[in-house]
Structures are given as structure tokens and as C-alpha cells.
Amino acid sequence: GAGVSQSPRYKVAKRGQDVALRCDPISGHVSLFWYQQALGQGPEFLTYFQNEAQLDKSGLPSDRFFAERPEGSVSTLKIQRTQQEDSAVYLCASSSREGGNQPQHFGDGTRLSIL
Amino acid sequence: QKEVEQDPGPLSVPEGAIVSLNCTYSNSAFQYFMWYRQYSRKGPELLMYTYSSGNKEDGRFTAQVDKSSKYISLFIRDSQPSDSATYLCATVRSQGNLIFGKGTKLSVKP
Numbered sequence: 575g576a577g578v579s580q581s582p583r584y585k586v587a588k589r590g591q592d593v594a595l596r597c598d599p600i601s602g603h604v605s606l607f608w609y610q611q612a613l614g615q616g617p618e619f620l621t622y623f624q625n626e627a628q629l630d631k632s633g634l635p636s637d638r639f640f641a642e643r644p645e646g647s648v649s650t651l652k653i654q655r656t657q658q659e660d661s662a663v664y665l666c667a668s669s670s671r672e673g674g675n676q677p678q679h680f681g682d683g684t685r686l687s688i689l
Numbered sequence: 690q691k692e693v694e695q696d697p698g699p700l701s702v703p704e705g706a707i708v709s710l711n712c713t714y715s716n717s718a719f720q721y722f723m724w725y726r727q728y729s730r731k732g733p734e735l736l737m738y739t740y741s742s743g744n745k746e747d748g749r750f751t752a753q754v755d756k757s758s759k760y761i762s763l764f765i766r767d768s769q770p771s772d773s774a775t776y777l778c779a780t781v782r783s784q785g786n787l788i789f790g791k792g793t794k795l796s797v798k799p
Contacts, residue, residue, distance in 0.1 A: 578732070605785060614697065616777050616789030617733065630784055665732055669785070675721055675740070678787060680732035 578681035597666030695790025
């Protein structure tokens with residue numbers, strides 16, 4: 575596709591449920607990032623993949639958060655036993671090569687609300 | 690102290706005004722600086738991308754980096770109502786993950 579695609583756009587879940595958020599990066603992009611954006615804040619880094627390898631997961635807030643990219647393209651962010659503080663917009667970004675100097679292109683995010 | 694500080698505003702200007710948006714950062718090792726624009730319920734869109742100190746111009750937008758004072762700026766000339774959005778400054782760690790400011794909400798009134 576032309577850009578980064580995320581689904582679902584909106585997700586409502588009850589506290590304690592598990593959720594899965596999907597990211598389709600730009601075709602051929604090596605690097606994939608997940609960010610969490612709380613209301614009125616800038617995005618905050620969660621985790622980073624280079625192809626299928628998860629090279630940095632230092633931003634994941636707890637062991638309830640898990641991300642994978644098994645074939646080096648589509649990625650899934652899973653949150654187990656959701657809590658109200660998990661309510662946020664989850665953004666995915668991709669870039670064409672590894673390294674800190676490559677522009678990142680963002681999807682429109684998944685807006686997660688935990689009741 | 691957060692690594693990137695940005696005044697969240699909001700900032701309201703009349704159409705045609707020059708807009709100045711600013712951020713400061715704490716780590717002198719940062720080399721790359723970006724400005725993203727984010728419309729409501731959309732993802733951030735890359736506007737400007739600069740390396741080290743200096744100015745970069747693209748149409749009505751100018752990005753400025755002053756590494757000596759750890760200060761980054763975005764100027765918008767002849768502002769339009771369509772420029773109304775949240776503007777996010779960002780820098781990047783060596784492994785590639787971005788560090789964002791809080792974002793400044795800009796409103797350009799016709």
C-alpha cells in the first residue's frame with residue numbers, strides 16, 4: 575500500500591480483556607516502530623523491529639505488552655489483561671532502512687479505550 | 690527534566706501571520722531533528738528533517754537548529770487555516786526511536 579496501515583482504527587475493551595493491534599508497514603520497509611500517545615502528549619516509544627528481529631523493547635510499560643513481526647512485514651502489538659491506564663492511541667511507524675537518520679512514516683493509529 | 694521540552698500552547702494567530710514554534714532538548718549528542726504535523730485523529734506527518742545546526746527551508750516552512758543553545762524552531766510564513774494542527778518536535782536516538790515533545794496546538798483564524 576501507499577502508506578502505513580493500522581487496524582482496527584478504534585477498539586473498546588473491558589478491563590481485563592486481551593487486545594491485538596495490527597500494523598501493515600510500507601512495503602519493503604526494514605524498520606518498524608510502535609509508539610503510545612496519551613491524550614495531550616507526544617508519542618512515546620514502545621518497541622523497535624529490524625525485519626523480524628525485535629532489537630529494542632525498552633519502552634514497553636509492563637510484561638502485559640508483547641509485540642511480534644514474524645515474517646518481517648506485518649506487526650502485531652498485543653496487550654494482555656488490559657487496564658484503564660492502557661487507554662491511548664497506539665501508533666506504528668516504518669522507515670526504509672535501519673539507523674537513526676531515516677525518516678519515519680506513521681499510520682493513523684489505533685485508538686484504544688478500556689472501560 | 691524531559692529530554693525534549695515543548696510549550697503545549699494553545700497558540701492562536703490570524704491568517705497570514707508568521708508563526709514561531711520552539712523546543713529545547715537536553716542531550717548534546719542528538720544530531721537529527723524533525724518537525725511533525727498532526728491533524729486531529731490522524732498520525733504524525735513529517736514536515737521538516739534537519740541534521741545538526743543551521744536552517745532548512747521548504748516553501749512556507751523554515752526549520753532552525755541551534756546546537757549551542759539546544760534550541761530548535763519552526764517558522765511558518767503566511768499561515769493558513771489549513772495549518773491548524775498540533776506540531777510536534779522530535780529528535781532521534783542512535784538506534785532510531787524518536788523522542789517527541791508534547792506538541793503545540795496551533796489554530797489559524799480566517
